[in-house]
Amino acid sequence: MAVMEHHLHEASGARRHLPMEYRDVHQSLRILGFWLFLATDMLLFACLFATYLVLRTHTDGGPTPRELFDVPGFTAETFILLTSSFTGGLATLAMRNGKKGQLIGWLAVTMLLGLSFVALEAQEFVKDALEGATMQRSAFLSSFFTLVGTHGSHVSVGIVWMFLTLLQVLRRGITPITARKVFIVNLYWHFLDVVWVFIFTIVYLSGVVM
Amino acid sequence: MWEGFRHFADTYLMWNEGPLIWMSDVLILLTSIGIVAVLTYFKKWKWLWDEWLTTVDHKKIGIMYLICALLMFFRGGVDALLMRTQLALPNNHFLDAEHYDQIFTTHGTIMILFMAMPFIFALFNIAVPLQIGARDVAFPYLNAISFWLFFFGALLFNISFVFGGSPDAGWTSYPPLSELAFDKGPGENFYLLGLQISGIGSIATGINFMATILKMRAPGMTLMRMPLFTWSVLAACVVIIFAFPALTVALALLLLDRIVGTHFFTILHGGNPMMFINLFWIWGHPEVYIVILPAFGVFSEVVATFARKRIFGYGSMVVALMAISVISFFVWVHHFFTMGAGADVNTFFAVATMAVGIPTGVKVFNWLFTMYRGRIRMSLPMLWTVAFVPCFAIGGATGVMLAVAPADYQYHNSYFLIAHFHQVLIGGTVFGMLAGMYYWWPKMFGFLLDERLGRWAFWFFNIGFYVCFMPQYALGFMGMQRRMYTYPADLGWGTLNFISTIGAYLMGIGFLFMVAQIIYSIRYGQRDLTGDPWDGRTLEWSLPSPVPHYNFAVIPTVEDRDYWWVLKQQGRTQELRPRPEEIQPIHMPKNSGRPFLMGVAFFVAGIGFVFNWYVLAVLGLLGVVACMVARAFEYDDEYHIPVEEVQHTEAALGRL
Numbered sequence: 001m002a003v004m005e006h007h008l009h010e011a012s013g014a015r016r017h018l019p020m021e022y023r024d025v026h027q028s029l030r031i032l033g034f035w036l037f038l039a040t041d042m043l044l045f046a047c048l049f050a051t052y053l054v055l056r057t058h059t060d061g062g063p064t065p066r067e068l069f070d071v072p073g074f075t076a077e078t079f080i081l082l083t084s085s086f087t088g089g090l091a092t093l094a095m096r097n098g099k100k101g102q103l104i105g106w107l108a109v110t111m112l113l114g115l116s117f118v119a120l121e122a123q124e125f126v127k128d129a130l131e132g133a134t135m136q137r138s139a140f141l142s143s144f145f146t147l148v149g150t151h152g153s154h155v156s157v158g159i160v161w162m163f164l165t166l167l168q169v170l171r172r173g174i175t176p177i178t179a180r181k182v183f184i185v186n187l188y189w190h191f192l193d194v195v196w197v198f199i200f201t202i203v204y205l206s207g208v209v210m
Numbered sequence: 211m212w213e214g215f216r217h218f219a220d221t222y223l224m225w226n227e228g229p230l231i232w233m234s235d236v237l238i239l240l241t242s243i244g245i246v247a248v249l250t251y252f253k254k255w256k257w258l259w260d261e262w263l264t265t266v267d268h269k270k271i272g273i274m275y276l277i278c279a280l281l282m283f284f285r286g287g288v289d290a291l292l293m294r295t296q297l298a299l300p301n302n303h304f305l306d307a308e309h310y311d312q313i314f315t316t317h318g319t320i321m322i323l324f325m326a327m328p329f330i331f332a333l334f335n336i337a338v339p340l341q342i343g344a345r346d347v348a349f350p351y352l353n354a355i356s357f358w359l360f361f362f363g364a365l366l367f368n369i370s371f372v373f374g375g376s377p378d379a380g381w382t383s384y385p386p387l388s389e390l391a392f393d394k395g396p397g398e399n400f401y402l403l404g405l406q407i408s409g410i411g412s413i414a415t416g417i418n419f420m421a422t423i424l425k426m427r428a429p430g431m432t433l434m435r436m437p438l439f440t441w442s443v444l445a446a447c448v449v450i451i452f453a454f455p456a457l458t459v460a461l462a463l464l465l466l467d468r469i470v471g472t473h474f475f476t477i478l479h480g481g482n483p484m485m486f487i488n489l490f491w492i493w494g495h496p497e498v499y500i501v502i503l504p505a506f507g508v509f510s511e512v513v514a515t516f517a518r519k520r521i522f523g524y525g526s527m528v529v530a531l532m533a534i535s536v537i538s539f540f541v542w543v544h545h546f547f548t549m550g551a552g553a554d555v556n557t558f559f560a561v562a563t564m565a566v567g568i569p570t571g572v573k574v575f576n577w578l579f580t581m582y583r584g585r586i587r588m589s590l591p592m593l594w595t596v597a598f599v600p601c602f603a604i605g606g607a608t609g610v611m612l613a614v615a616p617a618d619y620q621y622h623n624s625y626f627l628i629a630h631f632h633q634v635l636i637g638g639t640v641f642g643m644l645a646g647m648y649y650w651w652p653k654m655f656g657f658l659l660d661e662r663l664g665r666w667a668f669w670f671f672n673i674g675f676y677v678c679f680m681p682q683y684a685l686g687f688m689g690m691q692r693r694m695y696t697y698p699a700d701l702g703w704g705t706l707n708f709i710s711t712i713g714a715y716l717m718g719i720g721f722l723f724m725v726a727q728i729i730y731s732i733r734y735g736q737r738d739l740t741g742d743p744w745d746g747r748t749l750e751w752s753l754p755s756p757v758p759h760y761n762f763a764v765i766p767t768v769e770d771r772d773y774w775w776v777l778k779q780q781g782r783t784q785e786l787r788p789r790p791e792e793i794q795p796i797h798m799p800k801n802s803g804r805p806f807l808m809g810v811a812f813f814v815a816g817i818g819f820v821f822n823w824y825v826l827a828v829l830g831l832l833g834v835v836a837c838m839v840a841r842a843f844e845y846d847d848e849y850h851i852p853v854e855e856v857q858h859t860e861a862a863l864g865r866l
Contacts, residue, residue: 029348029425036417040455047459047492051474051485058480060473135472139480142472146463164842177845 019096020179027180034184038191041154045195048147049202056207058139065140065207068133070124074204077120078196081155084113085193088186095182100174103182107166110189114159121152144203151199154192161185222374234372264801266350267759271357272335273654276647278361279329282320285368287721289317294678294714297707300699310695311378312397316371318381323405324364326501326635327412329643331360333504334419334443336650340750341437343428343768345761348421350799351847356411356418358809363408366816370400374820377401380693382490383464385475385483390468399820402465407812409457416450419443428749430768437748437772438514438527442507445531446500449538453496460489469822484549491542498635499538503531505642506573509595512645513577515744516592517584520772523576530569530576537566547618556615563613567606574599589744590664594645597672601637605630608683623693626686629679636675644724652738656756660735663727671720678713681706747775752786754863760796760851763788763860787865793857795850802847808837 015023022028056065091106125145128134135145165181172178219225225232249255262270292313296305305313335353339346347353370376377397379388388398423444427436436444463474464486473481514521521527543551543559577599586592608630612621621627652658685706690697697703736743741754749766750757752774766786770776777783815830817823860866 029421032425033349033352033417033421036420036451040413040417040451043452043455044459047456047489051459051463051489054482054485055474055480058482060480062479135466135470137479139473139476139482142466142474142481146466146472146474161842164839168843172845181842 019183020098020174020176021095021183024176024180027176030180031184031187034187038187041191042195045147045150045198048143048150049198052143052147052203055139055143060138060140062138062141063128063131063133065144065203065210068128068144069204069207070127071208073120073124074200077117077124078200080113080117080120081193081196084110084117085190087113088189092183092186095174095179098174100169103174104166104169107162107169107182111159111162111166114155114162114189118152118156118159121148125149148199148203151192151195154195158185158189158192161188223372224375231372238372259803260801263806264354264803266346266354266799266801266805268335268339268347268350268353269654269757269759271353272332274357275328275332275335275360276654278364279325279332279643282325282328282364284721286317286320286325287718289313289320291714291718293317294711296695297697298711299708300697300701300704302696305695307695308378311380311693312376314693315377315380315383315401316367319367319377319401319405320364321635322381322497322501323408324360324367326639326643327408328360328364329639329647330446330501330504331356331412331415333439333508333643333646333650334415336654337646337750338419338422338440338443339426340653340753340757340761341440341748342423342426342431343749343762343766344422344426345765345796346799347418348426349418351802351805351841352414352418354802354805355808356415358805359411359414359812360408362809362813362816363404363406363411366407366813366820367400367404370397370404374400382487382494384490385464385467385481385486386477388464389476391476396820399465399468402461402468403816403819406458406461406465407816409454409461412450413454413458416447416454420447420451423447428762428765428768434525434528435768435771435773438510438521438524438531439504439507439748441528442503442505442510442531445535446503448532449496449500449503449535452539453493453500456489457493457497460486460493463489465819469819484546487546487549488542491545492539495542495545496535496538498631499534501639502634502642503534505598505639505646506531508591508642508646508649509577509598510573511748512591512595512649513580514772515649515746516587516589516595517581518587518745519580519584521576522579522582523572524771526572527576530572533569534566537562537569541566544613544615544618547615548622553615560613560615564610567610570606574603589648590659590661590668591645591649591744593665593668594641594648597668598637598641598645601633601641601675605633605637609634621686623691624686625682625690625692628692629682629686632679632682636679649744650750652743653741653750653753653755653757657731657735657737658743660727660731663723663730667720667723667727669720670723671717674713674716674718674720676713677716678710681710681713685710742774745778747772749774749786752777752783754865758859758863760798760856763796763856763865764792788856788860790857790866793853793860795853796856797848797850800847800849804837804841808834811837 015025018028021031087106088110091103091110094100094102094106133141135142162185165178165185168181169178174182223231223235249258262274265271292305293310296302296310335347374396377383377400379393379398379401383398383401386392423436423440463472466472467474467476467481473479475481475483475486477483510521510527540562541559543549543555544563547556547559577595588596608626612618612627612630648659648664685703688703688706689701690703690707697707738755742751743755744751749768752766753761766773774783774786777785811830811833813830814833815827818825818827818830857866
């Protein structure tokens, strides 16, 4: 990250009122970069959603969405992931208040909720596959498993990432750098939550009512 | 043992294919031995590692992109000459159908993804930080990763030629032809993974330069004071960020079809091949604007500099760039009007396509008005710019013809289309990149490229271009379709094809002159001692050539557009010289070998997926993860250049 001393001079005073992760210009630059990355990731999901919408009726005589989707299962997944987004927000709040213990605690809770979400989803996928609904069965199932699976692997990556961030907070405390890292991993987490809201409505909810 | 080797050689090295492949193997082997021998003899391994492979300096990364682009220009050009040789005469059997398929596939893919893209990235890297008064890009480490992902993606794609077999389903790789059922063997996998890996690098570059331009500008450089090249890079980055994810998805889904057995684009089990074609072109059409917009930026810089006038209609230039980048997302269906989407859909996309001509026309007129009554110098960058205008105007006009949806049913996939897109991509992007290369060459290397040899290259390439492609418009009207490997004599296409082949060889000679020009100029080229050989207008010309690795000893404060020119007019150039008391320690990123290793890991994973060797694939991916985890725990990645060193460097350059 190259230099912006000229900005730093004027900045150090003016930026003092900002939240910790934005106070250092180098860190706030990385947050901007991450927002731009999220734009690309959102478009990646948009393309997967478009593919799903084109192919969802192409069941080829195999399982249809209504037959496949398990209402209690995906409702539980939804509540767990939405709650984890809230606890992730509490982690950011604790970070801004400089409370390291709380921050670590909320990150741990968020990771645990994430793990249970991934476990439930894996269980759902295994159950489907055992009933013969594999991603090779029909174009609908190919697009369903790919869309939801891409989200699930994003969440899995997020858990590992959050764990690595937690280790850094443990070792170094809350510094401008670790604050930025906590903030970014939470941005990513909230983003996955938003994507899930769309999966919930477009895939599951409209799948069972149609 | 021998049998085992024979099997390996025939399956993977394709030694049963005959002498052409043996010759290529020998040449590649000799070149590799030559490179290793030279590096060892001159004890340059450490230099290579320390100065280049681990660098995070945008200027060096730009030079590496440029070298790769020129090498790929050569390979893609050889592919083109092989095709033109095959088509020179009717009923020719210089190449068989299968080899011809492979060659047009690699030609197209290489020219777009591995020649045009690294060429624009070379200019992004070389010019943008210097033009906006920054010391590097926003994320130098990520910049190095982008380069190495591009490099190893390109290597993966190119290696298919001698290891496993080239892809052969066209650069567009349409299913169902590109599905496993119809295209066995690893070729298509090479295509999918090579593009995927380099595509990730391209997305990262888009993000990086967007953040750089938005946040790293020198004080006083408002958006509307930015040089137009930087504006064009910003516009291109917007398009990269919004378009490349669609390619990522298209490639990933086709790869899933091929290696996991899903049914996205198969005809069986409800798959829909048109979905790939839509996703591909939602990326593919914006992609051609990604490579043309920076060329427009180059022309704006060159015209203003060599006509010694402020660019005409700066504001309208900016609006036009941004308008093109937005409209680029509403035209993709014009690649398949014949799909049968219906009159209403085709009408929308036809009108949107024609609308692109409006902002483009604004730009062309602005360049002409800038030249009008200017004191024009016809140096090499200006020569290519002037040649661009009529070439692109013809290409644009035939583009509007193709945009007329009902008429397109006649032109579709004919040589008329081939002639059109070569005219805009060569006449636009290649001319622009060459103009940019000549323009910034002294800034990169500290010497100018020889004018005389450059003029030979220019005339051979330009005349060759028209001789090659004008007949192809006619061939298209006469019914010749793209991708046919031969044709019967009685159709009357022989003469025009022969002329077209002559043109292709003239362009090849032009390229050889360029190579000669570069080699000659390294030794004898005029040295650039002032740092401002063209009497330039923007901040990069206020620096010595080549630029010290920290770029600006003191970050300038900008007060106007074309600030360096303004200062020269007012006799205030001393203001951009550093004063000793202003110099402070400079904060720089440390070099890192990890981006290179990450590229290697991606390459290993790519080979694993290509051949379905999943152990190798997993090992490669673990390597990628290891690099990322190591980066997460890296806190000591910056250093300071002490004041004395900066003063010493600046004094040695005579700037203090």
